[in-house]
Amino acid sequence: MKKTVNDLSWMIGGPQGTGVDSSATLFARACVTGGLWVFGKREYHSNIIGEHSYFQIRVSSKQVGSHLDPVHLLATFEDSTARIHAHEVVPDGALLYDPTVTHPENLNLPKGVLLVPLDYAEVLRQVAAETGESFSKLVIMKNTISVAASFALLDFDISVLEKGLAGIFTGRKAKLVPMNMAVAKKAYSFVKRDSIDKFPYRLEQIHGVPQRLVMTGTTAVAVGKLKAGCRFQTYYPITPASDESVYLEGLPEHGMLVMQCEDEISSVEQAIAASIMGVRASTSTSGPGFSLMAEGIGWAGMNEVPLVVFNYQRGGPATGLPTRHEQGELFFAIHFAHGEFPRIVIAPADHEEYFYDSFEAFNYADRYQTPVVVLTDKNIGNNTQSFLPFDESKLRIDRGRVATKEDMSRYSIDGMYKRFAFTEAGISPRTFPGMQDGIFWMTGDEHNELGNIDESAANRVPMHEKRMKKLEIAAREIPEKDQIRFYGDASADLTLMSWGSPKGAILDALPKLKKAGINANFLLVHLLWPFPAEAVTRILKKAKKIVDIEMNYSGQLASLVRRETGIQVHHKILKWNGRPISETEIVEGVLQVAKKNEAKVVLTAGM
Amino acid sequence: METTKINPKNLSEKPLTMKDFKTDVHIDWCPGCGDFGITASVQQALAELKFAPWRVTMVSGVGCSSKTPHFIKTYGIHSLHGRTLAFALGAKMANPEIEVVAVGGDGDGYGIGAAHFVHAGRRNVDLAYIVYNNEVYGLTKGQASPTLKRGEKPKSLPLPNVMDGVNPLALALSSGYTFIARSYAFAGAHLKETIKRAILHRGMALVDVLQPCPTYNDLHTKEWFAQMVESHGQQKPRCFDIEKEGYDSRVKDASNEEEVLSKKKQAFEMAYYRGEQVPIGVFYQIDLPTYYDRIAVNAPILNQYTPVTLPTQDPSGKPTSNLSSALASYLV
Numbered sequence: 001m002k003k004t005v006n007d008l009s010w011m012i013g014g015p016q017g018t019g020v021d022s023s024a025t026l027f028a029r030a031c032v033t034g035g036l037w038v039f040g041k042r043e044y045h046s047n048i049i050g051e052h053s054y055f056q057i058r059v060s061s062k063q064v065g066s067h068l069d070p071v072h073l074l075a076t077f078e079d080s081t082a083r084i085h086a087h088e089v090v091p092d093g094a095l096l097y098d099p100t101v102t103h104p105e106n107l108n109l110p111k112g113v114l115l116v117p118l119d120y121a122e123v124l125r126q127v128a129a130e131t132g133e134s135f136s137k138l139v140i141m142k143n144t145i146s147v148a149a150s151f152a153l154l155d156f157d158i159s160v161l162e163k164g165l166a167g168i169f170t171g172r173k174a175k176l177v178p179m180n181m182a183v184a185k186k187a188y189s190f191v192k193r194d195s196i197d198k199f200p201y202r203l204e205q206i207h208g209v210p211q212r213l214v215m216t217g218t219t220a221v222a223v224g225k226l227k228a229g230c231r232f233q234t235y236y237p238i239t240p241a242s243d244e245s246v247y248l249e250g251l252p253e254h255g256m257l258v259m260q261c262e263d264e265i266s267s268v269e270q271a272i273a274a275s276i277m278g279v280r281a282s283t284s285t286s287g288p289g290f291s292l293m294a295e296g297i298g299w300a301g302m303n304e305v306p307l308v309v310f311n312y313q314r315g316g317p318a319t320g321l322p323t324r325h326e327q328g329e330l331f332f333a334i335h336f337a338h339g340e341f342p343r344i345v346i347a348p349a350d351h352e353e354y355f356y357d358s359f360e361a362f363n364y365a366d367r368y369q370t371p372v373v374v375l376t377d378k379n380i381g382n383n384t385q386s387f388l389p390f391d392e393s394k395l396r397i398d399r400g401r402v403a404t405k406e407d408m409s410r411y412s413i414d415g416m417y418k419r420f421a422f423t424e425a426g427i428s429p430r431t432f433p434g435m436q437d438g439i440f441w442m443t444g445d446e447h448n449e450l451g452n453i454d455e456s457a458a459n460r461v462p463m464h465e466k467r468m469k470k471l472e473i474a475a476r477e478i479p480e481k482d483q484i485r486f487y488g489d490a491s492a493d494l495t496l497m498s499w500g501s502p503k504g505a506i507l508d509a510l511p512k513l514k515k516a517g518i519n520a521n522f523l524l525v526h527l528l529w530p531f532p533a534e535a536v537t538r539i540l541k542k543a544k545k546i547v548d549i550e551m552n553y554s555g556q557l558a559s560l561v562r563r564e565t566g567i568q569v570h571h572k573i574l575k576w577n578g579r580p581i582s583e584t585e586i587v588e589g590v591l592q593v594a595k596k597n598e599a600k601v602v603l604t605a606g607m
Numbered sequence: 608m609e610t611t612k613i614n615p616k617n618l619s620e621k622p623l624t625m626k627d628f629k630t631d632v633h634i635d636w637c638p639g640c641g642d643f644g645i646t647a648s649v650q651q652a653l654a655e656l657k658f659a660p661w662r663v664t665m666v667s668g669v670g671c672s673s674k675t676p677h678f679i680k681t682y683g684i685h686s687l688h689g690r691t692l693a694f695a696l697g698a699k700m701a702n703p704e705i706e707v708v709a710v711g712g713d714g715d716g717y718g719i720g721a722a723h724f725v726h727a728g729r730r731n732v733d734l735a736y737i738v739y740n741n742e743v744y745g746l747t748k749g750q751a752s753p754t755l756k757r758g759e760k761p762k763s764l765p766l767p768n769v770m771d772g773v774n775p776l777a778l779a780l781s782s783g784y785t786f787i788a789r790s791y792a793f794a795g796a797h798l799k800e801t802i803k804r805a806i807l808h809r810g811m812a813l814v815d816v817l818q819p820c821p822t823y824n825d826l827h828t829k830e831w832f833a834q835m836v837e838s839h840g841q842q843k844p845r846c847f848d849i850e851k852e853g854y855d856s857r858v859k860d861a862s863n864e865e866e867v868l869s870k871k872k873q874a875f876e877m878a879y880y881r882g883e884q885v886p887i888g889v890f891y892q893i894d895l896p897t898y899y900d901r902i903a904v905n906a907p908i909l910n911q912y913t914p915v916t917l918p919t920q921d922p923s924g925k926p927t928s929n930l931s932s933a934l935a936s937y938l939v
Contacts, residue, residue, distance in 0.1 A: 170936065213939070214939050219937065223930050226928050227930060228926065232697075251933055255908040255917045257701070259697075262725070263722060269687070269690045269697060270693055270694070271697060272694065272697065273686075273697030275701075277697075277915055278915045279915045279917075296687065396923070397924045415660060432702075433664045434702060441676060441677055442683070442684050442685060451683070453632075453674070453677060
């Protein structure tokens with residue numbers, strides 16, 4: 001039988017709170033230990049215990065940034081997962097199940113799926129008898145059984161599992177490794193040679209692959225903020241954004257103040273005030289919280305306060321799909337809050353960009369003295385990817401224009417300082433409370449150079465213009481590589497266009513499309529505001545057929561491109577069911593557009 | 608005595624007067640407004656405490672009284688409606704060495720900003736918060752504020768108020784404020800001294816300042832506050848200083864639960880004082896660790912540095928934060 005090696009989609013599921021995440025983490029880390037690459041997709045309900053959750057790990061011999069729809073191996077330790085996901089298993093795939101609770105004859109399994117029964121209790125009873133450990137203490141290790149039995153079936157070296165366990169159980173928990181390994185070995189032995197031979201999927205170690213990071217997007221953002229020197233983080237609990245803040249709370253050695261606030265209004269304003277005092281400050285939230293922050297961010301724009309706001313998009317509107325994925329807030333991010341003020345909006349598109357953009361956002365905020373909104377989402381935020389360690393060597397902190405001695409003598413009068421001075425460069429040098437001769441005022445009202453209220457028409461015109469012109473400066477200064485990213489052959493037949501997290505699935509799909517005879521390139525819009533109209537126009541003008549791909553109903557990027565460049569996009573691949581786009585879907589969707597010239601393809605995969 | 612906590616860095620080298628805290632920004636309050644009295648008292652208090660103006664940051668919300676920072680020559684943050692304390696708290700936590708004084712109206716603090724008011728108490732941030740309480744929303748033509756009692760009808764209301772008034776002192780007490788006081792806008796020395804005590808108090812301090820709104824509140828006017836009223840068969844001034852009559856607000860031993868409870872009961876009863884007289888003075892006071900103290904227990908580096916002084920980059924801009932221990936557990 002021809003074997004498929006290191007190209008696999010593994011799924012585990014179960015009620016929330018029963019260790020689904022731990023199993024998946026162990027599976028993923030063990031694979032990476034073995035030199036493989038992973039992308040992990042986590043789906044869960046807005047619930048603490050009991051509702052169905054599942055984790056899908058894609059394993060590959062190369063870096064991957066998306067999941068696949070088909071499931072090659074479905075690992076279960078209770079009944080619900082098999083019932084819910086049986087139909088997703090490919091005909092030559094396998095179902096790992098506990099025969100004491102799951103009865104395959106009742107499942108909607110495709111014909112041909114290999115059935116691999118595994119009596120979890122019997123595994124634990126035997127280990128208990130052999131080691132003298134009590135059965136009840138071992139029950140928690142059923143996650144290890146699922147992973148070990150999966151590896152057995154995949155004929156994967158059990159040693160990687162031991163390394164995986166050692167990476168998870170560290171410090172005081174390290175003593176749990178030997179017992180988990182005893183359970184793993186027993187589970188391994190339960191999987192019959194006959195099943196292994198019948199199963200066409202294999203995982204094989206690749207040696208000599210450098211160490212890699214395996215983490216979620218929220219963690220990548222958090223460490224990016226630490227690196228950027230952000231020392232003031234505020235938040236109000238919300239899914240999925242608060243993972244980032246809670247992680248930072250656990251690292252007090254850096255001295256970052258993490259403030260859990262009474263609401264998102266307070267969160268944004270505490271961060272603004274902290275920034276006025278001179279510390280780099282940020283807040284992270286998701287849709288509903290971002291809506292509450294609108295007024296505060298507008299105030300920061302009015303008062304030229306550097307501020308970094310992360311909005312992890314989830315399904316909207318209202319509470320929407322609180323634990324699911326969507327890109328519904330592009331228009332909101334570039335337009336939120338009353339009145340006109342300059343804001344910079346960037347959309348990192350994978351785990352590595354989450355780190356680098358988290359760092360760079362603070363430079364933008366300081367340089368242009370205005371709010372920077374980083375549009376992230378649940379897909380990357382909650383999902384796991386393996387990637388090479390961050391290159392920190394080129395990172396530089398730029399605090400922007402801070403008052404020099406010359407500035408002080410030029411803009412200070414009688415102890416008071418023109419914080420909003422009109423300058424040739426268009427940016428006013430900052431002072432911070434506590435600095436002698438630096439006294440300024442800030443107000444939500446229109447103000448003069450000192451920051452005192454001034455409603456006069458004569459002041460309004462230049463002061464408003466000074467603020468708004470910073471957008472032009474930003475558009476001019478931000479290098480093109482940070483405005484857009486372009487992948488593939490410039491003369492391709494199709495140009496795929498997107499922003500944010502569909503990047504992974506699109507990049508993964510490009511070689512598959514090529515095999516299917518479709519030569520496509522890819523334009524990723526990274527800077528959403530100020531809109532990089534020049535760069536986008538240059539690329540789209542050359543495009544033979546443009547296909548917009550987004551996780552929303554209306555195709556917001558396509559509308560924005562039309563508005564800002566006049567170019568109309570005639571083909572859209574859209575998805576709004578709350579589940580991220582897979583590589584599988586990109587391939588099928590693009591084929592539909594290419595072959596049938598479809599104007600709109602709606603994707604619906606995922607449970 | 609208040610716990611003294613003035614940072615020597617914040618003291619002026621030369622003697623100061625009220626004038627050093629005045630700006631020439633045009634003051635657009637109505638003649639006779641209580642805001643004048645409160646602002647003058649703040650300026651006097653700052654001068655007497657000898658603060659260098661640039662070491663002080665005044666924070667306010669939105670409303671007539673929230674324009675105050677523009678008239679005081681210190682750093683000034685005139686923020687958003689109701690957000691006085693959110694801004695003040697962020698400023699103070701980011702740079703705890705700066706004297707942060709928050710001012711705003713009763714609508715700003717007890718209405719739209721009520722959530723921040725409550726949670727500021729829970730945190731015990733080292734702030735003085737002065738609320739200008741005139742029972743109406745002056746800047747929008749005199750609607751009922753959260754402190755206006757039910758059934759009352761100042762001339763600006765078409766019908767009597769149908770909501771109950773909040774009791775700011777009782778609310779502060781149940782929220783965890785560690786210094787709770789009331790004064791009156793034209794009480795002169797009393798107001799100034801109370802503001803000084805609030806600033807010197809190490810923790811979250813509230814000074815609720817009763818004030819007339821000459822334009823919209825015709826119930827509690829300057830004349831009303833100046834009236835002599837009957838109390839226990841005698842004619843007494845409307846506002847009476849409880850501390851002059853032997854009221855002791857201070858908890859001597861914060862670890863003594865009995866004492867804390869009895870002082871809270873006393874303050875609560877005084878906050879709901881019945882009669883024609885209006886009690887002013889300090890109602891409750893206790894020394895407890897501030898929010899910054901509590902956070903520094905978990906992050907001792909914050910005793911050595913503050914968020915604004917933490918080193919984060921070298922002169923070339925190269926970030927100095929070392930991520931290796933944070934990243935170690937993710938490196939496979």
